[in-house]
Amino acid sequence: MKRILTLLILSFFLSSLNFIRAFCQTQNNELTNSPELSAMSAILVDFDTGRVLFEKNSHEKLPPASITKIMTMILICEAIEKGKLKLSDKVIASQNAASLGGSQVYLKENEEMTVEELLKSIAIASANDACVALAEHLAGSVQGFVYMMNQKAKELGMLDTNFVNPYGLDAEGHYTSAYDVAVMSRELLKHKLVRNYLTTWVDTVRDGKFGLTNTNKLVRFYRGCTGVKTGSTDKAKFCISASAQRNALHLIAVIMAAPDSKTRFNEAVRLLDWGFANFAMYAPYAKDFSFGKVRVRNGLKKEVSAVLERDVKLLVKKGDENSIETKTILPKEIPAPVKLGQVVGRIELIKDGKTLAIYNLVASEDVEKRNIFDIFKMLLRLEM
Numbered sequence: 001m002k003r004i005l006t007l008l009i010l011s012f013f014l015s016s017l018n019f020i021r022a023f024c025q026t027q028n029n030e031l032t033n034s035p036e037l038s039a040m041s042a043i044l045v046d047f048d049t050g051r052v053l054f055e056k057n058s059h060e061k062l063p064p065a066s067i068t069k070i071m072t073m074i075l076i077c078e079a080i081e082k083g084k085l086k087l088s089d090k091v092i093a094s095q096n097a098a099s100l101g102g103s104q105v106y107l108k109e110n111e112e113m114t115v116e117e118l119l120k121s122i123a124i125a126s127a128n129d130a131c132v133a134l135a136e137h138l139a140g141s142v143q144g145f146v147y148m149m150n151q152k153a154k155e156l157g158m159l160d161t162n163f164v165n166p167y168g169l170d171a172e173g174h175y176t177s178a179y180d181v182a183v184m185s186r187e188l189l190k191h192k193l194v195r196n197y198l199t200t201w202v203d204t205v206r207d208g209k210f211g212l213t214n215t216n217k218l219v220r221f222y223r224g225c226t227g228v229k230t231g232s233t234d235k236a237k238f239c240i241s242a243s244a245q246r247n248a249l250h251l252i253a254v255i256m257a258a259p260d261s262k263t264r265f266n267e268a269v270r271l272l273d274w275g276f277a278n279f280a281m282y283a284p285y286a287k288d289f290s291f292g293k294v295r296v297r298n299g300l301k302k303e304v305s306a307v308l309e310r311d312v313k314l315l316v317k318k319g320d321e322n323s324i325e326t327k328t329i330l331p332k333e334i335p336a337p338v339k340l341g342q343v344v345g346r347i348e349l350i351k352d353g354k355t356l357a358i359y360n361l362v363a364s365e366d367v368e369k370r371n372i373f374d375i376f377k378m379l380l381r382l383e384m
Helices: 004-030 063-081 116-127 128-139 143-157 180-187 192-198 262-276 372-383
Strands: 039-044 052-056 089-090 111-113 202-205 211-212 227-232 238-247 249-259 279-282 290-297 302-308 314-317 325-329 333-335 344-349 353-361
Touching: 039 180, 039 262, 052 211, 052 262, 063 116, 063 128, 063 143, 063 180, 063 192, 063 238, 111 116, 111 290, 116 192, 116 202, 116 333, 128 143, 180 227, 180 238, 180 249, 192 227, 192 279, 192 353, 202 353, 211 279, 227 262, 238 262, 249 262, 262 279, 290 344, 314 353
Parallel strands: 290 333
Antiparallel strands: 039 052, 039 249, 089 111, 202 211, 227 238, 238 249, 279 314, 290 302, 302 353, 325 344, 344 353
16 A cells, blocks of 8 residues: 555655646747757846856866957956056067967967957957967966966856966866856956957958958857857867847847857847847836935935936836836935935835836935034024
């Protein structure tokens, strides 16, 4: 009897599990109608929110080829923005840089190039030798630069990643995942400095004597493309991190281990097209937009404006942006003193009675508290 009961319970459990799986799959298909991809790993992410819209084996650790250079460019951009490097700085190529194979701009030992020329060569032409030249110039050695790369990866929460070199040629222990590539792509795109290079189709270095052509064909052929990087080796196969922006929606698609170059580009386009067809960015208000005034009790000023702490950006299914309501919540009065940026209220974005997001409203300025002398002055004015 116990055996029969056990079998019945087990049968019920398996049936329930299958039902749950089928239900979840149905829900996902209804929600996303996601594309079929042949690449081993892929992901689609919203740039502004970091929300994952699609993924396939996104945490699979794989060799990234030249997509590695996204991290290299992040560190170079940070160094420029912090004043450690200037675009006009001269970099002398070492024998190590000059001897590197793969995609390159054919640096010669002791040849001088500016930081800007080398950065362009990486972003546009995927030059391995330019990576080594800048790595050695900034960190003193390739090993020192790789250490910086891995430290930055940890800082960004890239748990599937370990770098061994700054250019991406196959090496033992050199790997990342589609998810982590999306993370570092988001980080790179925050640096406006490099965006111009990422979206340049052709350019030159060496006073126009050496031409650069972008390895990312989507820069020329995909509307709204904003970057970022391609890569291919025998082990990595064909990879790409591709970003594009249309209206307020900015997407990043990562394809790893595609069987050939054409598939890599086609599947990146398929992911981006699907994202733009199914999602929209609801962005009705910008930072510092005022939602009214709040009375200040015992303040030198009677009221203060309540403004948005940050831009309102909410990723929604396409079409839902037309049915979102904004609810403003402000107190009748707040006590002085009030500090610039102090939270004084909030707005709620609501759809069908459900709160989708909450954004803080903050004071637009300082309001000092009245003291006894201020009160005395006010009384004198009233008497006059």
